[in-house]
Amino acid sequence: MPDxxxxxxIENFLIVWDPAKGSELYKLGYYGKPVGIPxxxxxxFDVPLxxxxxxxxxxxxxxxxTVTESPEKIKVGFSKLKKRAKKLYExxxxxxxxxxxxxESPEKIKVGFSKLKKRAKKLYExxxIKYAVYxxxxxxxxxxxxxxxxxxxxxVYKQGPGVDHAPYMISVKKTKDEITATExxxxxxxxxxxxxxxxxxxxxxxxxxxxxxxxxxxxx
Numbered sequence: 001m002p003d004x005x006x007x008x009x010i011e012n013f014l015i016v017w018d019p020a021k022g023s024e025l026y027k028l029g030y031y032g033k034p035v036g037i038p039x040x041x042x043x044x045f046d047v048p049l050x051x052x053x054x055x056x057x058x059x060x061x062x063x064x065x066t067v068t069e070s071p072e073k074i075k076v077g078f079s080k081l082k083k084r085a086k087k088l089y090e091x092x093x094x095x096x097x098x099x100x101x102x103x104e105s106p107e108k109i110k111v112g113f114s115k116l117k118k119r120a121k122k123l124y125e126x127x128x129i130k131y132a133v134y135x136x137x138x139x140x141x142x143x144x145x146x147x148x149x150x151x152x153x154x155x156v157y158k159q160g161p162g163v164d165h166a167p168y169m170i171s172v173k174k175t176k177d178e179i180t181a182t183e184x185x186x187x188x189x190x191x192x193x194x195x196x197x198x199x200x201x202x203x204x205x206x207x208x209x210x211x212x213x214x215x216x217x218x219x220x
Contacts, residue, residue: 004063004064004065004066005018005021005024005025005064005065005066006018006021006065006066006068007051007056007065007066007067007068008067008068008069008070008108009067009068009069009111009116010069012052012053012119012123013050013051013052013053014050014051014052014053014056014065014067015048015049015050015051016032016048016049016050016051016065017048019045019046019047019048019049021049022034022045022047022048022049023043023044023045023049025049025059025064025065026040026043026045026049027043028064029138029143029160030143030145030157030160030161031049031051031055031059032049032050032051032052032055033049033050034047034048034049034050035047035048035049035050039161039162040161040162041162051065052146053116053119053120053123053124054120054124054130054131054134054146055134055144056116057113057116057117057120057131058131058134058135058138060112060113060116061113061135066110067110067111067112067116068108068109068110068111069108069109069111070108070109117131126172126174128205129172129174129203129205130153130172132203132205132210133153133154133170133172133201133203133210134154136210137154137156137170142156142157142158143156143157143158143159143160143161144156144157145157145161145166147169147170147171150169150190150191150194150196151187151190152169152170152171152187152198153170153171153172153201154169154170154172155168155169155170155196156168156169156170165195165196166196167195167196167197168196168197168199169187169190169191169194169196169197169198169199170199170200170201171187171198171199171200171201172201172202172203173200173201173202174202175202175204179200184198184215187215188215188217191215191217192217197214197215197216198214198215199212199213199214199215200212200213200215
């Protein structure tokens with residue numbers, strides 16, 4: 001990708017305002033969520049794209065996007081942004097007015113990798129080990145999305161949402177963490193119910209290595 005895609009840092013999200021650039025980024029690896037489209041079936045859409053900080057940091061590290069924010073730090077929460085975005089496509093005047101109101105400022109401050117990572121660490125518990133796993137999976141060409149609806153850290157696809165079902169549920173643990181047999185059985189039952197494999201990812205940041213435990217269930 002020759003040109004980096006510009007994004008705005010608002011609250012805890014990164015916004016790609018240009019739908020064409022957002023579509024380009026989404027098709028690159030199913031990054032982000034188009035506003036108002038929970039399960040996009042196609043890569044082309046005419047709405048802004050919202051990135052979370054985990055994927056945003058990865059894209060900054062890979063030099064795919066740039067991040068700026070308003071020096072005035074205008075607070076626009078996700079719900080408010082979504083509500084406005086859904087309204088602005090009723091007609092062009094409203095679309096332009098909202099776009100101009102949210103985006104225009106006297107100047108933009110560039111947000112680099114270190115600053116973005118510092119903020120992400122405040123938002124995510126155990127961010128360093130979770131990001132290490134996210135980055136490793138993405139580097140392998142896998143599609144990684146939040147796994148909150150499955151009670152885990154990541155849901156991992158081979159092809160992408162809407163193309164195939166995520167075959168893996170991944171929970172990230174520290175080496176010193178304890179996990180009970182009951183927790184493993186609960187996770188395994190859920191994984192089996194939704195037809196996925198349950199994986200524990202255990203990063204060693206000093207050794208730059210990630211161990212994965214994959215559970216296979218069978219009838220006794």
